């Protein structure tokens with residue numbers, strides 16, 4: 317049975333930064349309050365011409381460069397997002413088109429902030445079963461478009477950004493060692509965008525009632541998150557037949573420093589075993605774990621051979637954790653340049669649209 321290794325990683329955040337002081341000009345809050353209650357200092361906000369797919373493509377290309385894998389080699393793309401480009405089609409398909417992943421099946425996985433952990437698990441299982449050899453996972457968010465900038469309970473928390481991993485099959489032991497996934501839909505209303513779906517489709521009333529924005533019961537989500545983070549970590553460790561002492565790093569979903577501190581106490585480990593960057597990005601939902609991972613690698617913290625836990629929680633409610641043995645890029649025999657496929661992908665997309673148009677004309681004449 318092949319092992320599923322993480323062989324590539326990338327992140328991309330939009331350039332504009334919104335500080336706590338900037339937010340204090342929009343709502344009644346202060347830098348001090350936000351830092352004390354959440355640990356967040358600033359977050360990145362997408363420009364008007366940036367979307368989940370465009371941020372996701374940048375992160376994906378970087379991940380493919382590290383993996384030294386051509387987009388045309390990918391078998392599967394899973395995009396996970398709490399702020400997808402459309403209800404349908406899947407953001408994964410837009411990314412597939414833009415990077416030129418000609419043979420990949422692509423779909424979105426919706427599990428809110430747990431989406432990245434759930435997606436890695438799904439891709440790893442497909443690799444372990446032998447049905448695919450490679451997969452691209454993209455967590456990408458433009459949550460700023462779903463935030464009510466008049467609601468101080470939520471607008472202080474979220475940020476935009478994207479992260480991506482490449483997973484590949486190998487006979488060498490390692491990679492994804494275990495994973496647990498959980499859900500509790502009885503908590504659906506605790507963290508929800510009620511409008512825009514089939515229950516409350518867009519209407520004057522739905523807009524008037526702010527249903528298209530994030531609604532959150534902060535205290536309830538806080539209690540839930542602190543309850544599940546440590547427990548899920550221990551569950552994933554047990555499944556991998558490891559203890560917390562065998563682990564070099566815990567890379568949690570970045571929502572609030574106080575949630576991480578509570579988990580550290582529960583697990584009886586020092587806070588510096590956790591990778592934390594919520595101060596600079598806020599909560600980027602599905603993108604937060606890969607962004608934290610990429611930064612940990614860049615800082616020389618996470619190294620090949622290390623064992624790490626990824627642990628996520630969020631709307632649904634959903635939560636999950638996994639243990640991975642970090643692989644690092646696989647040795648290169650021939651250098652590929654995934655970024656060069658973008659031009660080819662754009663041309664291919666234009667040609668395919670043109671052919672579809674011409675085909676439509678002919679079928680009109682035929683009938």
Ligand code: COA
Nearest residue numbers: 345346349353429468469472534535537538571572629630
């Ligand atoms: N600035 C200043 N005051 C604020 C504020 C803000 N941005 N937001 C809330 N307050 C006020 C409240 O109105 C309340 O005032 P009151 O006592 O006069 O009614 C007071 O601060 C305390 O509010 P409370 O909601 O108890 O604060 P908290 O300590 O629970 O912190 C959150 C609020 C949102 C930071 C915290 O609950 C949280 O992080 N929850 C989890 C959210 C999360 O992670 N969501 C994503 C999960 S994926």
